[in-house]
Amino acid sequence: MRRMVLAGAAIVALAFAGFATWRSLQPPPPPPVIPLDERTFEQMTEKEREDWMRKLGYVD
Amino acid sequence: MASFPFSLLVLACLTGLLGLRFGLEFGLPALGVAALDAPSEISATMAVPPKPGGLAPAGAAGNGEGDAALTPSVCEAMSPKLQDTCWQALARQTAAADPEEALRVCVRLTTPELEVECQSDVGEAVAPTNRGLAEDICKGIPMVKWRGQCHFGIGLALAETDPEYAIARCQDAEAFRTFCRHDVVGEMAMVNLPAAVAICAREEGDTLTRKTCWHGAGKYLARRDMTEAASACAQATPSWQAQCFHGVGWGGAERDVDQALASCAAFGDYADNCRHGVANQLKRGDPTRQLAICESLQNTEARTKCLAFVTQ
Numbered sequence: 309m310r311r312m313v314l315a316g317a318a319i320v321a322l323a324f325a326g327f328a329t330w331r332s333l334q335p336p337p338p339p340p341v342i343p344l345d346e347r348t349f350e351q352m353t354e355k356e357r358e359d360w361m362r363k364l365g366y367v368d
Numbered sequence: 369m370a371s372f373p374f375s376l377l378v379l380a381c382l383t384g385l386l387g388l389r390f391g392l393e394f395g396l397p398a399l400g401v402a403a404l405d406a407p408s409e410i411s412a413t414m415a416v417p418p419k420p421g422g423l424a425p426a427g428a429a430g431n432g433e434g435d436a437a438l439t440p441s442v443c444e445a446m447s448p449k450l451q452d453t454c455w456q457a458l459a460r461q462t463a464a465a466d467p468e469e470a471l472r473v474c475v476r477l478t479t480p481e482l483e484v485e486c487q488s489d490v491g492e493a494v495a496p497t498n499r500g501l502a503e504d505i506c507k508g509i510p511m512v513k514w515r516g517q518c519h520f521g522i523g524l525a526l527a528e529t530d531p532e533y534a535i536a537r538c539q540d541a542e543a544f545r546t547f548c549r550h551d552v553v554g555e556m557a558m559v560n561l562p563a564a565v566a567i568c569a570r571e572e573g574d575t576l577t578r579k580t581c582w583h584g585a586g587k588y589l590a591r592r593d594m595t596e597a598a599s600a601c602a603q604a605t606p607s608w609q610a611q612c613f614h615g616v617g618w619g620g621a622e623r624d625v626d627q628a629l630a631s632c633a634a635f636g637d638y639a640d641n642c643r644h645g646v647a648n649q650l651k652r653g654d655p656t657r658q659l660a661i662c663e664s665l666q667n668t669e670a671r672t673k674c675l676a677f678v679t680q
Contacts, residue, residue: 319379346513350543357546358576362677365587365649366550367580368614368641368670 437461438453440473452477459486463493470494484514492521499526499533506540516542523548527555529564549573550580552586557600561585565603582608586615587645594620594631601638610670613638617645624648625657640667644674651677 344360361367424509438461443454455476463470467490474486493504506518523537538548570579582604589597595618601612613635620628632642647661663672
């Protein structure tokens, strides 16, 4: 009985170790994008502003 | 053999745990720090604050100048689907006379975003009579978007009466800062062209900010009269005159595309900048004609930009 418990614990430990290794090798998930109109002025690039403004008729 | 079922149990538990973990990973949206440099979906429209004076003051019902006067009981009697619209209209209608009550009305809206949009409307409506309170209302709005819209609204509300104060409000309009300068200058130009020219001539801000200033004057004036707008563009900083004439083309095309193109022909060196404005304005309504106008342009820079925008 004791051996079975130890074996089970070893399997769980191995599984978690494997998972932790696998997880650390994964690229981070892509972060969500903040819509342009919910940003501060400083959080926008000039290119983003220019494209947005052109689309709405605020610049050539 | 007695241990076999136990091993199966351990394996089943492990499988279940791992299944749950991966299921959650794929089933739930990823959490993380918001990205600012990722590609963004650019909205085709922008919630430009309504022009002040669009709603009738309380008690103006039946005079044919605006909406009927609303009261809380009128809103409460409406179907749930219409109540939010009613509370927003009531808040705007109440704002100038009783801002505190208007803000209490905003609390009755059903979502946090509608509530802050309502506060932004109240801030704008209060501005002509109490600037300090209007600014305080805007500053208290927690969402960047509606805080910016609120300051934008104050700028528009005072564009005709206090140009310097109005343009200063744009500084706090966040994502809408350049849009605000464009529209405030445009509104100002309609009643006080020298003030608008003086503000644009200061050449404040980055290139885009300076360009859009002249564009706004040209566009707004062209909505009234393209010849008048062209005269105003002649006062623009030489390097931004093309920008102003682009605005003239856009503004003229909002009224009548054929007439706008005919007017553009009289603008000499800037005729193609004007036509470029007409073409850009057609992007959503008539892309085929937009392309034809772009292809007809002789000015290389205008033609290149115009064609690039067709496929953007």
